[in-house]
Amino acid sequence: MKLIRKKWTKNRYINGSEGVISIMLVILILPFFSVAAILVEAERYQSAASLLDESMGSASSSVLEDYDKYTYQRFGFMSVSPDNDISKEYKDFVGFNSENTSRGAKARLWK
Numbered sequence: 003m004k005l006i007r008k009k010w011t012k013n014r015y016i017n018g019s020e021g022v023i024s025i026m027l028v029i030l031i032l033p034f035f036s037v038a039a040i041l042v043e044a045e046r047y048q049s050a051a052s053l054l055d056e057s058m059g060s061a062s063s064s065v066l067e068d069y070d071k072y073t074y075q076r077f078g079f080m081s082v083s084p085d086n087d088i089s090k091e092y093k094d095f096v097g098f099n100s101e102n103t104s105r106g107a108k109a110r111l112w113k
Contacts, residue, residue, distance in 0.1 A: 061095035
């Protein structure tokens with residue numbers, strides 16, 4: 003019994019025009035999905051940056067609101083009491099504000 007060998011050509015994996023449409027669709031759609039994914043990630047970054055900026059502004063206003071009332075009444079200018087640790091208060095306010103802001107953003111997102 004003789005085995006019949008197929009003649010192997012240079013393009014043995016190309017079988018006519020089968021699958022050409024699928025490959026064309028992949029080539030055309032892949033860049034669009036890539037650009038869409040990049041734009042979504044850029045928007046997430048911008049949103050996080052704006053939330054952090056908002057919480058930092060609110061924290062700095064809260065820290066500056068705790069001024070020494072005696073020096074304001076006596077001399078007419080606002081100053082912070084030396085008993086207060088400003089950096090600790092600022093970190094606490096930033097943590098509190100960003101935690102609440104992110105909760106609010108999640109609540110607005112899922113409503």
